[in-house]
Amino acid sequence: MQPISRRQALLLGGMGVAATAAGGAGLIWTLTSPSGPVTGANLVQPEENRSVDGQLQVRLEAAPGRILLGDRQAMAMGYNGSIPGPTLRIRPGDVLKIKLVNKLARPTNLHVHGLHVSPEGNGDNIFISVEPGGTFDYEYKLPADHPPGVYWYHPHHHGMVADQIFAGLFGGIIVEDPEPIETSAERVLVVSDTTLDGLGNILAVPALERMMGREGQLILVNGQSNPQFPARPGERERWRIINACVARYLRLRLDGQQLQLLGMDSGRYAKPETVDDLLLTPGNRADLLVTTATGDSTLRAFYQDRGSMPRMMGPGFGARSAAGQPDGTPLATLRVSGEPVASQTSVPDYQGLGDLRTSAVTAHRSIVLSAGMGMGGGAGMMRFTINGREFIKGRTDTTVAAGSVEEWTLTNTSPMDHPFHLHVWPMQIIEGDDQGKASAVWQDVVNVPANGRVKVRVAFNDFRGRSVYHCHILDHEDLGMMGVIEVR
Numbered sequence: 001m002q003p004i005s006r007r008q009a010l011l012l013g014g015m016g017v018a019a020t021a022a023g024g025a026g027l028i029w030t031l032t033s034p035s036g037p038v039t040g041a042n043l044v045q046p047e048e049n050r051s052v053d054g055q056l057q058v059r060l061e062a063a064p065g066r067i068l069l070g071d072r073q074a075m076a077m078g079y080n081g082s083i084p085g086p087t088l089r090i091r092p093g094d095v096l097k098i099k100l101v102n103k104l105a106r107p108t109n110l111h112v113h114g115l116h117v118s119p120e121g122n123g124d125n126i127f128i129s130v131e132p133g134g135t136f137d138y139e140y141k142l143p144a145d146h147p148p149g150v151y152w153y154h155p156h157h158h159g160m161v162a163d164q165i166f167a168g169l170f171g172g173i174i175v176e177d178p179e180p181i182e183t184s185a186e187r188v189l190v191v192s193d194t195t196l197d198g199l200g201n202i203l204a205v206p207a208l209e210r211m212m213g214r215e216g217q218l219i220l221v222n223g224q225s226n227p228q229f230p231a232r233p234g235e236r237e238r239w240r241i242i243n244a245c246v247a248r249y250l251r252l253r254l255d256g257q258q259l260q261l262l263g264m265d266s267g268r269y270a271k272p273e274t275v276d277d278l279l280l281t282p283g284n285r286a287d288l289l290v291t292t293a294t295g296d297s298t299l300r301a302f303y304q305d306r307g308s309m310p311r312m313m314g315p316g317f318g319a320r321s322a323a324g325q326p327d328g329t330p331l332a333t334l335r336v337s338g339e340p341v342a343s344q345t346s347v348p349d350y351q352g353l354g355d356l357r358t359s360a361v362t363a364h365r366s367i368v369l370s371a372g373m374g375m376g377g378g379a380g381m382m383r384f385t386i387n388g389r390e391f392i393k394g395r396t397d398t399t400v401a402a403g404s405v406e407e408w409t410l411t412n413t414s415p416m417d418h419p420f421h422l423h424v425w426p427m428q429i430i431e432g433d434d435q436g437k438a439s440a441v442w443q444d445v446v447n448v449p450a451n452g453r454v455k456v457r458v459a460f461n462d463f464r465g466r467s468v469y470h471c472h473i474l475d476h477e478d479l480g481m482m483g484v485i486e487v488r
């Protein structure tokens with residue numbers, strides 16, 4: 001008998017009910033039918049909603065439904081019937097009002113990832129639960145000096161975040177520049193991954209996959225498999241790339257084109273930075289300028305080693321290596337041809353988010369990210385903790401005085417990477433970043449390498465209230481790798 005492959009095992013695992021319903025023939029069809037993606041469809045942009053006169057009011061209905069993912073009719077979940085949900089375009093100083101309507105069978109809520117807004121009341125308050133059939137009116141007031149950049153929204157109901165995002169609940173938010181950058185095209189590219197069974201249902205994820213952090217078999221851009229789009233040589237396009245994958249790290253390349261990184265997460269660098277590749281851990285975003293040159297170029301995701309599970313799980317369990325991993329997975333293809341167009345004006349400089357390297361530090365804090373066997377996890381379950389504890393909604397783990405500048409040392413004692421995310425307040429990387437940069441580097445998701453350490457500084461200005469920090473491998477977050485911060 002042939003040993004069963006991991007993929008077949010996954011399919012079989014998820015096919016229990018469907019296989020019974022469809023009979024043996026259905027099962028065999030599932031296992032043998034190729035699920036290779038259809039390539040070459042034109043890139044579709046999510047619907048856009050733009051603020052007018054300082055306000056944007058939208059209704060987001062989270063509901064299950066049949067949605068085309070790649071070339072498959074999937075039984076997925078989307079906002080307003082699409083994956084990704086609509087892109088929200090707002091400006092510093094705006095008020096964003098979102099009516100969330102929950103048509104799902106389970107509770108949900110909404111988080112505006114990266115926005116510097118109040119975490120209290122009906123703001124970016126992830127302690128709210130919107131029950132099935134319920135609605136909630138969120139309202140976010142952006143400060144007048146809110147950094148421009150790429151942000152996104154997604155559910156944040158503890159215990160269900162990974163499943164709901166894996167099923168398709170996410171969308172982009174763009175905060176426009178104070179001074180516009182001249183470009184020939186603006187594209188929002190939301191990268192997500194998921195796994196479908198033979199009937200198009202989102203596959204349930206076994207416990208061991210959650211512990212490693214699930215990686216879906218389909219990697220999609222705006223819900224499409226390797227879509228294409230045309231351009232003429234000499235154009236300057238602006239790509240807003242969002243890593244909406246639950247756990248997949250994206251090492252991106254676009255060979256044959258000139259790439260300049262305007263910024264990561266929030267704000268922009270003082271000057272654009274020429275890059276060959278870029279790493280987006282789950283939750284990160286890139287604001288990228290592409291100056292086009294004749295030829296076809298494919299945006300590809302390359303393998304990124306993010307470590308393995310601790311040894312105690314058994315020899316080699318969960319070890320990931322380049323072998324056996326799909327590498328250089330095509331995400332989208334740019335086809336550049338025709339007459340060259342005139343070159344664009346220069347990119348205006350950006351007065352950054354400031355630099356805390358010379359600031360007086362009010363408090364030093366240690367945040368320890370761990371994964372290990374422990375009591376209470378159940379047989380074979382690992383515990384994912386921050387400072388030795390799993391998330392409890394009602395407990396405040398970190399209390400910060402409003403107005404202070406803190407330095408946090410993020411230490412990872414586990415053999416796998418964890419992308420650390422803090423809500424509301426962006427972090428400046430002080431030490432541990434791979435390249436010593438002249439200007440300040442601000443991110444809201446910072447990778448803490450396996451057995452590694454990163455130092456960040458945070459200015460707790462503007463807002464008070466309770467919010468969270470967590471690992472943005474959202475399976476880890478759901479398993480408890482999250483803590484509560486209160487600024488008061």
Ligand code: C2O
Binds near residue numbers: 154283470472
């Ligand atoms: Cu994108 Cu608390 O998350």
Ligand code: CU
Binds near residue numbers: 111112113422
């Ligand atoms: Cu967030």
Ligand code: CU
Binds near residue numbers: 417419472476
């Ligand atoms: Cu993690």
